[in-house]
Amino acid sequence: MPEGQSSAPRYSVGQEVIFQAALTCFYRHGYDGTSVRDIAKASGTTPAAMYHYYASKQELLMDIIGRFMEQSIEVTRAAVEAAGDDPSARLFAAARSHVLWNASDVMSSFLVNSEIRSLEPDNRRLNIAQRDKLQRIFDSVVVQGVAAGAFLTPWPREASRAVVTMCTAVATWYKSAGELSPEEIADRYGFLALSLVGGQADSVSS
Amino acid sequence: MPEGQSSAPRYSVGQEVIFQAALTCFYRHGYDGTSVRDIAKASGTTPAAMYHYYASKQELLMDIIGRFMEQSIEVTRAAVEAAGDDPSARLFAAARSHVLWNASDVMSSFLVNSEIRSLEPDNRRLNIAQRDKLQRIFDSVVVQGVAAGAFLTPWPREASRAVVTMCTAVATWYKSAGELSPEEIADRYGFLALSLVGGQADSVSS
Structure with a gap:
């Protein structure tokens, strides 16, 4: 894919x-x-x-948000798996793909982050479970990298969350008319993610 | 202050x-x-x-957003100035204070990031100018650090924007009932910001 x-x-x-x-x-x-x-x-x-x-406007909102989150999880998992075993290559791929995914659909990305407030309790629980699932993919990549000695951060969980939020936020400022292409931004964010966790870029090529 | x-x-x-x-x-x-x-x-x-x-609901929205942005700029500038001349200390202070500021008023922080769409053209221009002003404080800290050889990132501008967005985003997940206090999160983000720009934490103490 x-x-x-x-x-x-x-x-x-x-x-x-x-x-x-x-x-x-x-x-x-x-x-x-x-x-x-x-x-x-x-x-x-x-x-x-x-x-x-x-059945309702609520169901429509949940379809938009749920579909985007489901695909976020799928896209991230596929990127990590395709990157092989090297922790740096895996984190680079995850960050890169998360930037591209959010930049590819800025409207859904925005709604996922602004309309949690409008989800009814059951939908909100489902949404939180999806967010946790996505975050856990990044967490597990970072934690494995720390365990392997590839990443030196003393705070794997905070670093992992910071990677996700900085990559998601690209959708809020990225303009298709911008100086850099989404691919160029995504590459740089891949390297920034490696810096953030105290990793090395040696084993990665964009 | x-x-x-x-x-x-x-x-x-x-x-x-x-x-x-x-x-x-x-x-x-x-x-x-x-x-x-x-x-x-x-x-x-x-x-x-x-x-x-x-005069209008629009003026009220602009008061909320403009006030928060004005104070964000003021708080960040004060933190950087109080940190002295060392680039690492300055970036640490900027990131730390940006986390604390956004965590201290999650509602305004959210509106600043979700209701730009609702600002009328003149207000939107003012808002963009304020955002640029805030971003430029971080940019100048990072660029000075790179020039001084303290930060090794090849992409000062992207790194600087990533620092701002990851710190702002703390307001979206921070819960006052959380495991870490805002001050502890802010300290960790100060160190994560230093990692992001390829800096050293040696000269910084939280």
Whole structure:
């Protein structure tokens, strides 16, 4: 699976139109600032069309957030596995792929980080479990690197979280018109992640 | 000025009540998801009370965001100046104070990062100028450290931005009930920032 590209099955055209309209509305106006009527209008359909695919606006939000998180986990796991056994290569790959993934869909990335507040309790629990799962992939790469003597940080968990948050944040400032391509930014973040954990870049090539 | 404490003049009690109610409403429901009526209700006043202090809901949002950014700049500048001339001590102090500042007001920190979208063009320009000003303080600390040979990163600007974003993000996961105190997290982030730029912690004590 190429980096930044999803293997999840595509929705029907009808559902995809609703999904994308909701994504754009939530991104621009927030979940509470968007009505089902707004989504219908933005998608050129009717509220009934949304209710054909989703029981509620909440289910739609959860689909957007849950889908993005599920794919984040999948993309990160694939990148780490493809990198082989070397801890530096694994962390480099994880950080690099997390930057590319978030930069590839800045709207979903933003919603994942701004609309946890709008998830109902059961959905929130599912979301927290997904976040933990993603964080644990990074944690385990960093902890293994420390155990192997490849990373010198005294705080593997804090370092691991800092890697994830700095890579996620690229979506908040990255502009496609920017000076550096997403790939160039991702490479630099791969190396920055290695610095952060007190690792060496010797075994890594971008 | 103690870290994480503002030197800005306090508002009158009446204005402070409106300000805090709006902050809470925007934090929970977003700017577009909050009406003037919601703010009045949350503050136990009337819409007329808000209009006594603010010409519009937009002016109130800008007051919240602008005030927090202004104080972020002030707090960071003071921390860097108090740290003296050593580049490592300066970066450590900047990162540490940025963590403490954001952890001290997670609601404002969140709004600064989620409601840029809701700022009208002139306010958005002011906000971008404030963000640039804050980022430039970190940039100049990192660039000076690289010039002095204290920091080895080949990418001072990317490293500097990564420091700011990872420190800001502490507000998104920090819980006052957490295992570590804000001061302990801030200390670790000070050291992580030094690692990130390829610096040494020798000259720094938390």
